[in-house]
Amino acid sequence: MPVIDPARIPSDLLPVVEALCATGAEVARIIARGPLGQALGAGVGENSDGDQQKALDVLADEKFEAGLRSAGVRFYASEEQEEVLSLVPGGKYAVAADPLDGSSNIDVNVTIGTIFSVFEAKEGADESFLRPASEQVAAGYIAYGPQCLLALTFGEGTQLYVLDPETGAFALAEEKMTLPEAAKEFSINSSNRRHWTAPVLAYVEENEAGAEGAKGKNMNFRWVGSLVAETHRILTRGGTFLYPSDARAGYETGRLRMVYEVAPMAFLVEQAGGLATDGVTPILSLTAEKLHERRPFVFGSRQEVERIAELHG
Numbered sequence: 001m002p003v004i005d006p007a008r009i010p011s012d013l014l015p016v017v018e019a020l021c022a023t024g025a026e027v028a029r030i031i032a033r034g035p036l037g038q039a040l041g042a043g044v045g046e047n048s049d050g051d052q053q054k055a056l057d058v059l060a061d062e063k064f065e066a067g068l069r070s071a072g073v074r075f076y077a078s079e080e081q082e083e084v085l086s087l088v089p090g091g092k093y094a095v096a097a098d099p100l101d102g103s104s105n106i107d108v109n110v111t112i113g114t115i116f117s118v119f120e121a122k123e124g125a126d127e128s129f130l131r132p133a134s135e136q137v138a139a140g141y142i143a144y145g146p147q148c149l150l151a152l153t154f155g156e157g158t159q160l161y162v163l164d165p166e167t168g169a170f171a172l173a174e175e176k177m178t179l180p181e182a183a184k185e186f187s188i189n190s191s192n193r194r195h196w197t198a199p200v201l202a203y204v205e206e207n208e209a210g211a212e213g214a215k216g217k218n219m220n221f222r223w224v225g226s227l228v229a230e231t232h233r234i235l236t237r238g239g240t241f242l243y244p245s246d247a248r249a250g251y252e253t254g255r256l257r258m259v260y261e262v263a264p265m266a267f268l269v270e271q272a273g274g275l276a277t278d279g280v281t282p283i284l285s286l287t288a289e290k291l292h293e294r295r296p297f298v299f300g301s302r303q304e305v306e307r308i309a310e311l312h313g
């Protein structure tokens with residue numbers, strides 16, 4: 001039985017998507033065993049950027065690297081690897097990944113995920129990824145939660161699959177996800193309030209004022225700490241997400257990585273009818289200059305993301 005129904009996958013990309021699905025299913029099984037296997041949340045070192053690496057970060061990275069190599073992928077860029085890895089000479093595609101997103105949630109049985117972005121490979125490793133986000137040919141995330149889900153786009157809508165534990169394959173759940181235009185929820189790490197810029201503070205205060213304020217409606221607040229979980233919730237029932245730049249040292253351009261977090265999520269969100277910006281400018285019009293660069297990230301329901309841009313004046 002194929003690991004995913006090939007019907008809606010461009011044939012050239014099928015081996016890559018199959019490798020991502022097979023690896024995702026394997027990682028899902030490891031996560032499901034939690035402490036019965038190895039200590040997945042144990043600290044094992046630091047990545048090139050000084051982020052703490054947990055056992056599962058490294059394990060997921062190794063598995064995706066191996067899976068993509070067997071699928072003939074030419075270049076692999078990962079949050080856990082300082083440089084782009086050359087896998088298969090002559091391969092058609094270059095894949096960037098956050099192999100394990102939401103590492104702070106590994107030990108607490110809260111949804112974590114894998115994010116990926118696919119480009120057609122160029123001759124050079126770096127130039128395959130340092131290019132306009134609009135040149136992605138596919139993007140997606142796998143969410144390891146109560147269900148293991150795959151959201152996937154090739155630029156013709158965002159598809160949703162569920163890993164069926166009965167068959168071990170990803171089955172189509174939604175042909176075309178639609179992100180609602182209006183929102184009832186917003187997400188931002190409020191512990192950083194004292195470091196925010198004025199427009200971000202203004203947006204949050206507008207939401208907090210609720211029905212009594214200019215917005216004229218109540219807004220609920222959510223923060224999971226896993227971008228994948230947050231994106232899936234927002235794709236499903238609307239809302240906004242902000243990880244803006246703030247005044248802390250090292251957060252001049254926010255926290256999230258352009259190449260393997262921001263760009264693929266922006267592609268998925270826009271293909272579902274939402275908007276994704278750095279606060280003002282659409283992410284898909286931006287070009288990464290460095291592999292691990294960070295970008296402020298705002299996305300979600302169209303009306304809200306437009307309002308946030310307006311507040312940035």
Ligand code: AHG
Pocket residue numbers: 051079098100101102103104189225226227228255
């Ligand atoms: P990662 O686990 O890959 O480092 O990513 C964590 C990210 C993202 O999932 C989440 O939205 C954000 O970091 C949480 O940041 P704070 O800890 O600052 O809230």
Ligand code: MN
Pocket residue numbers: 098100101102227261
């Ligand atoms: Mn991440």
Ligand code: MN
Pocket residue numbers: 057079098099100101102103
């Ligand atoms: Mn990660």
